[in-house]
Amino acid sequence: AFSDTLDPDPISGSTVSVPFAKTVQLVPENRKGDGVDDYEGELESLCVQDIGSEEDSDSDTLDFSDEDDVSRTLHIFKTAHTKPASMDKMFGQRARRSFFALHKRLPSEKLGRGFRVSSARRQYLRACDDLALSPRPLIISPRSEHSQVFKVVNQGVGEKHSAALAASLASTLYITSIDLSKNRIKAAGVRALASALSRPGIISLDLSENELGREAGDPLGVIIRANTSLTSIFLNGNGLGDHSGRDVIEAVLPSRSIKRLFLSHNRLGGTPMGESVGRLLRENHTLRDLDLSWNEFRNRGALPIAVAIEDNFGLEDLNLRWNGFGEGDVAVYLAKGLCTNMTLKKLDISYNRINDRCCLVFSDMLKENNTLFSLQLCGNPIGEGGGRALMRALRKTGDVRDINLSNCNVTIKEGKLFDPDDPNGHYILDLSAPYDRAVAHELMELAYLEEGENWFDETLNGEPFDLPEGDGPEAERYRLPNEGILELDYRSTPRNPNEKHIADWKAFKQVKMMLAGPEADSETAKLHLLKAVTKDLxxxxxxxxxxxxxxxxxxxxxxxAILLYKRTMDRDAFFESVYNKMTEAEQRMLELGLGLLFFFDPLNATGHYRLRLDDETARDIVSKVQRLGNDEVFERRTKSLFDISQKGNHEMWRNEELNAESFTYKGTMRIPDSGLLEFDYVSTLRPPNLAVPLKPSEFRSIRGLLVQANEQKNVPQAILNIRQRMALEHLYLTVSQLCSLLEVVPGEGLTRIELITGVFGRIIDLEYFFRHVVLSLNPDHRQVLVDRLGWLAVWNPLDPDGYYELDLGKRDDRVVAEGLIALAVAEPGENWIDETFNGFGFELPASWVREIPQKGKLTVTYHTDPRGAVPSLRYKLLKRTLLGSSCATLRDLSQTRGDGDENVTHPRPSSDRRGSVLLDFRGDVLSEKCSGASRHSSAEEEEREKYSTSPPLVGIQGGIEIMCEERTPSVESVPIQIEGGAADTEKVNEVVASPNSAAEDIGPLYLQEVLSTISERSSIVSTDSAVKEDGSEKSETVDDETFSPYQEYRDHAIPWFAKFMTGMLGEGAIKGGKAKQDCVWPDSYAQTLVDFELSLSRDEKSDDPDA
Structure with missing residues (x-):
């Protein structure tokens, strides 16, 4: 198929075998049906096959002695399915010289119409020949889908081949994307390429990792300025330095087409370079993506960039990894700029030595900026404070944030950062300084989260300044001024968490992504992140x-689980969903890890505490007690309840000592970091309404635990276990049950005191506690118990008989002494027996009625005279105790327990429940006569009575029966009946309620006042009233000398109060269910009637029942 005819060589004049000329045009067998144009790509590709070694590319002459070149040539012809006529013409120096001459000088007509003299390949080959270089395997396929992309990566082009390549690229008008990365081009190569690339049409230019050096700035500037269509420039890893870097920036500055500029790994970072980049950010708003990573920007070099961010409104992605923006306040000003920048979407500031102070400002920025959704902070020493600050920002904007904290050190503590756990102090803040402004915003957030006022004496530039606090819209919309000196005192009152502190689904989703993402590459890293997260969520x-x-x-x-237990809103739910599903080994590990915190019950926090504050768990317990105490103080002050504290500050901390030195605790106090803290705490929380005491089976089980523990000499641990069980199973007990438990506890030591204080918050009939528990202890134990709980927490003025040892130097002892003096003066007979003062017997002097001594020890036994008591006075004194302030009227039926093994709830009185509830003097249920199911099975009633029935109170008679009628859509009446005394069953009045309302709809506070007052008035009536045979009451003659105002109540109090209620209720007090909204009620019904009592005591008798 081949001819052996030889054609003359156009260079040497010798003959050349025809197959050499025709080989490049032969069509393989599998392509004979295709057109010549379709085969042009293969033809041109063949023309630029590598026919020289790699060493030839850098040599000025060709080496014809290398037999490998001949082998490659032979391979070329074999792949083209050619077979020379004579193998002799394929070997030898003469054949080699002829081959190169043919492919360098052969006229285009000899090669056919597929080869153009002016093509890019022709220009490349001619340049290689002029430079005595071997052509490189640079293949461009014009027919492929990447025909506009010229990509020669990692081919070792070097400086000399760059010139040949430039000649080729000058003729490639169709190429728009050029990638010459990793080719060792250097500065000289860029100069050679500059002329070829200085033409429009190029969109993307990648010269990354070519070691261009510090002299490449000028030619790069020429390329950038000449290409008005250029959008992306990749110059990473070229070591440009500041001089060349500035040339590039100056060339990009006026461009309105360049959107992506990559300058990483270029040793940039001087102040002039930073100023150039800052000018670029301020003046060029076309740029969208800027990569300055792995450079040397820090301090003065980085500051212009950070400041310029505020004035840029075009950049969307900024990469600053591995620089030094964390030095000084550079990152602080960067965050400040982002507060107003609303275009940047991604910021990577990883490995920049960002500390916790910078993170606080970034956290503040995230609350203001709503466009930045990706913040990469990997590898920074943000510390625990910085991590917490970012978590607080996530709580507010977690749905739009992608924060990466991988490899961050979140364990270090610098100690100088603003701490939201200890915000109290005096602040002078410059609102124009980013960090100070961030602190001011943190104080605002705390003020909104905490109830009450926290900012005090605030001024702005020396003028009075009032920050809107609370939950109102005004507080939410308020913005601090941009400048000025803000001065204030902040006093925080830590409170128990509420819905504001809970991680909503947005923040929780982000937290979960962080723990499951690459930043938590190990479970140890996850734990560190979780610890930072759980501090504020x-x-x-x-x-x-x-x-x-x-x-x-x-x-x-x-x-x-230990970390999350401390931050779980529902303790009971944690035990049900987490603890109960652990293995026994895991449960044991959890108990050991939590220590005493495992046994801490916020609903029964009363107890004696002795804690080492350098232990984190101990500090957690103190923090919980502090928050619980502040909640209780706030509630009691809101309800204007009497202060029953030891020191008259409403704080229920008692006998507090730090390192064995007494101090006065305040709710705003910062918990010390170290030291031995010892104190007693008395919780004012009482069991829920209608709480049911222990069932006999439950009581036997708990009693058996104490018996077994006593035998094993491990009663203290048993008390902790009992306390935990009662908390988890919502168990409550009566005073009689407590007394039975005390019988099996050894009397030595303070074991009995620990048991009493451990279950104090679970006692449902506190009115019997003083007589049957306190007075039953020996004098030493009694004094310890009173010191721990306080007289006002255990005393019952309605049943005051007993022995007292009072230290008049203590506030609560003085209050009890004042009460006993008032009773001795008001009540008949000799009430004080065997009284002593400072060890000497004495009679109560009249001067003590006006004021008692500030010091001294008083001992006395109080005895109620058989002639009776003064219930109104006792009721008034009751308000000064924990018992009186915790009395409820209508107990919540929805919180009671059932008879089964599991807890059940009873509904409030409704259409399927009829009957009556008999209330005693304080509104507690003495008996319930309802047609619904009883709370205990009939088989347990007898044994229940044995353990749960307490003796009646002394001096208290009578009660109130409230009928619980069936609800219907029609108007209903709620008859109130008074039992006992002279008023046998006297109906006071019918309270007309609106449709769909019932007794509990009137309002618990109103009912409490009305019912307690009715009970008080009814109990005053003498029970020995004679009744005539016809049923009418006998009239008694009372001499003026023996006149008692209490007899007058029999004739006037009940009718007067009945008319009083009729008048109040008849004026629309509860019509339409608006009792509290439409009427201004007296501060105290009881006080109204006490005033009536005083008028009678002054012998101002009147025959008019309306007096």
Whole structure:
């Protein structure tokens, strides 16, 4: 198929075999049906096959002695399905010289119409020949889908081949994307390429990792300025330095087409370079993506860039990894600029030595900026404070944030950062300084989260300044001025968490992504992140379960459970959903990890505490007690309840000592970091309404635990276990049951005191506690118990008989002494028996009625005279005790327990429940006569009476029966009946309620006042009233000498109060269910009637029942 005819060589004049000329045009067998144009790509590709070694590319002459070149040539012809006529013409120096001459000088007509003299390949080959270089394997396929992309990566082009390549690229008008990365082009190569690339049409130019050096700035500037269509420039890893870098920036500055500029790994960072970049950000708003990573920007070089961000409104992605923006306040000003920049979407500031102070400003920025959704902070020493600050920002804007904290050190503590756990102090803040402004915003956030006023004596530039506090819209919309000196005192009152502190689904989703993402590459890293997260966020138990599922190691899962237990809103739900589903080994690890915190019950926090504050768990317990105490103080002050504290500050901390030195605790006090803290705490929380005492089976079980523990000499641990069980199973007990438990507890030591204080918050009939528990103890134990709980927490003025040892130097002892003096003066007979003062017997002097001594020890036994008591006075004194302030009227039926093994709830009185509830003097249920199911089975009634029935109170008679009628859509009446005394069953009045309303709709506070007052008035009536045979009451003659105002009540009090209620209720007091809204009620019904009593005591008798 081939001819052996030789054609003359156009260079040497010798003949050349025809197959050499025709080989490049032969069509393989499998392509004979295609057109010549379609085969042009293969033809041109063949023309630029590598026919020289790599060493030839850098040599000025060709080496014809290398037999490998001949082998490659032979391979070329074999792949083209050619077979020379004579093998002799394929070998030898003469054949080699002829071959190169043919392909360098052969006229285009010899090669056919597929080869153009002016093509890019022709220009490349001619340049290679002029430079005595071997052509490189640079293949461009014009027919492919990448025909506009010229990509020669990692081919070792070098400086000399750059010139040949430039000649080729000058003729490629169709190429728009050029990638010459990793080719060792250097500065000289860029100069050679500059002329070829200085033409429009190029969109993307990649010269990354070519070691262009510090002299490449000028030619790069020429290329950038000449290409008005250029949009992306990749110059990473070229070591340009500041001089060349500034040339590039100056060339990009006026461009309105360049959107992506990559300058990483270029040793940039001087102040002039930073100023150039800052000018670029301020003046060029076309740029969208800027990469300055892995450079040397820090301090003065980085500051112009950080400041310029505020004035840029075009950049969307900024990469500053591996620089020094964390030095000084550079990152602080960067965050400040982002507060007003509303275009940047991604910021990578990883490995920049960002500290916790910078993170606080970034956290503040995230609350203001709503466009930045990706913040990469990997590898920075943000510390615990910085991590917490970012978590607080996530709580507010978690739905739009992608914050990466991988490899961050969140364990270090610098100690100088603003701490939201200890915000109290005096502040002078410059609102124009980013950090000071961030602190001011943090104080605002705390003020909004905490109830009450926290900012005091605030001024702005020396003028009075009032910050809107609270939950109103005005507080939410308020913005601090941009400048000025803000001065204030902040006093925080830590409170128990509420819905504001809980991680909503947005923040929780972000937290879960962080724990499951690359930043938590190990479970140890997850634990560190979780510890930072849990400092400022609280979780629902279902969220806790999801987070625990991310831990696979049992030990790590228990560590995570310990962290999350402290931040769980519902303690009971945690035990049900987490603790009960652990293995016994895991449960034991959890108990050991939590220590005493495992046994702490916020609903029964009363007890004696002795804690080492350098232990984190101990500090957690103190923090919980502090928050609980502040909640209780706030509630009591809101309700204007009497102060029953030891020191008259409403704080229920008692006998507090730090390192054995007494101090006065305040709710705003910062918990010390170290030292031995010892104190007693008395919770004012009482059991829920209608709480049911222990069933006999439950009581026997708990009693058996104490008996067994006594035998094993491990009663203190048994008390802790009993306390925990009662908390988890919502168990309550009566005073009689407590007395039975005390019988099996050894009397030596303070074991009995620990048991009493441990279950004090679970006692449902506190009115019997003083007589049957306090007075039953020996004098030493009694004094210890009173010191721990306080007289006002255990005393019952309605049943005051007993022995007292009072230290008049203590406030609560003085209050009890004043009460006993008032009773001795008001009540008949000799009430004080065997009284002593400072060890000497004495009679109560009249001067003590006006004021008692400030010091001294008083001992006395109080005895109620058989002639009776003064219930109104006792009721008034009752308001000064824990018992009186915790009395409820209508107990909440929805919180009672049932008879089964599991807890059940009873509905409030409704259409399927009829009957009556008999209330005693304070409104508690003495008996319930309802047609619904009883709370205990009939088989347990007898044994229940044995343990749960307490003796009646002394001096108290009578009660109130409220009929619970069936609800209907029609108007209903709620008859109130008074039992006992002279008023046998006297109906006071019918309270007309609106449709769809019932007794509990009137309002608990109103009912409490009315019912307690009715009970007080009814109990005053003498029970020995004679009744005539016809049923009418006998009239008694009273001499003036023996006149008693209490007899007058029999004739006037009940009718007067009946008319009083009729008048009040008849004026629309509760019409339409608006009792509290439409009427101004007296401050105290009881006080109204006490005033009536005083008028009678002054012998101002009147025959008019309306007096």
């Amino acid at each position: 609280f979780f629902y138990v279902d969220q806790v379960v999801e987070l625990l599922s991310l831990f696979h190691s049992p030990s790590n899962r228990v560590e995570a």
